Amino acid sequence: MAGPKTAKLSSPPTTTPPETSVAVSMLWESYMQQTPNRLKLIDAFLAFIVLSGVTQFVYCVLVTNFPFNAFLSGFGSSIGQFVLTASLRAQVNPQNRSEFKDVSPERAFADFALGSIVLHFFVFNFLG
């Protein structure tokens, strides 16, 4: 899934050790250069979902978990959407082509879309 990252991470240790900021910027550059745009789109969506889920959890802990069903559905929608999107990312990543031989990217997106629609149906049913 994170093929490009790990491939790049294995090379920096040969350079000078204390330059962590250099390592991070190198990681970022290689990610920007080597990751396909579709995967960047997925990553942006994942980042948004993580942000939303963390915000809800912090609100639940610091302010109130009442009504609890609203918290469960809101937080659950974040988690469910994250899992589905991460699965989509794994399936459409060209580097994982060998593992998902019989799953085309179109099929993967159709699965993702159907799963998401079912998830959101349950989320909104449980929200009120």
Add this chain to the structure above:
Amino acid sequence: MRFLGSALVSFLVLAGKVLTKSSSGDSVLVLLDPSLSRANYSIFFGGLEQQGYDLTFRAPKHASPAIAEYGVPNYSHVILFTPDTKSYAPDVTPQSLVGLLSENTNLLIALSPRQTPLTSLATEFSLILPPPGTPLLSHHPKRPEPANVIPVSVSESPILTPDTNPVWFSGVPHALGNSPYLVPILRAPSESFAADSTDDSGSGTILSASDKGGEGFWAGSHIGLVTGFQTTKNSRAVFAGGVELFSDEYAKKALPSGQRSGNAQFARDVAAWVFQETLTLRIDRTEHHRVNETAAPEMYTINDQIVYTAYISAYDRKTSSWKPYSGITDMQLEFTMLDPHVRIALPPVSGEPGKYEVQFRAPDRHGVFKLVVGWRRKGYSFLHTTTTVPVVPLRHDQYPRFLSAAWPYYAGAISTSVGFFLFSALWLAGDVKGEKKNLKGVKSE
């Protein structure tokens, strides 16, 4: 009809005839001991007949007319002026008299220093009598009468007419037990005591007994001479320590101060109370409903605002009718499930006679509740009513929805959905634009 009734009443008032009747019936059976002359009680009995009572006289040993037949009392009130009678007809026993009280018949009983069946009856009513043959004595104030004929000043009581003159009394005192149903009407003067002889030979014993105090000593103002008893069914009984209290002789006898004695007035007041003419109250009906509604609902929901209304009337002896009564200021309403969850004042509504109303919030607790009004004051009829109402929790669709506190969760869920649609749109749009090239490019690397 109503006009006719009021016209009749006004005619009677104009005619100057005072017609007052009891709230529970007009028939009175008088058991009069043969040793007592009926003429000596003409003021008392004549007054009752003038009020409209129907008096039937009977000697205690005669079997007819019967007090009760087939368990149903024949009379609304029974007067037992048989202070010295030791043997009665078989239908007069302490048990049968108590049975009459539970059938809402009222009793006026005269006692005497002699030991009779009525003495043991008085004990059942929590009146503790001294040993036989010990009448009440007093040497104060100085007077020509013997020591056992005593003028007793009348204390303030809702039963009696205010400022009644002192009454002549001769008979036996009783100590009051701790029954809450006792209503003291006349108490002994503080310098009086019970003793078996008037010559004061036993004064030393009395003095030592007074030093010890406590039980077995009948003296002072804490002992009673005339005491009422009101049952939970609101029938009334009065025990008078001496029958002479009601006699013409004492009614006409001048007090040591020269004033008229208050006996006639006192006897009339006592009879009016025991025959349920005065201080007789009842709850006509009660209502309850949610605020801003009129009909009682089948069940209440927790935290409902409930309005409870009681209508109370008092018997008016002057018109022989029940009139709305707003004079109770200390009544309380309880909303109970085993324990009172709510206990609040039930005040009279000003401007609407006889109406008592209060609004309260049902507790945040579901179950079968009772609306209870219980009002017990000495001398007055006891008021008691209960209404059972179920209180249920909110139905599943009655809870509040879309609370403001939950907006972050709603926003999170909605934004995830919107994000999903945007993502899908971008994804599909990218597919059309030929992102495949890029994918292929990566793949080829």
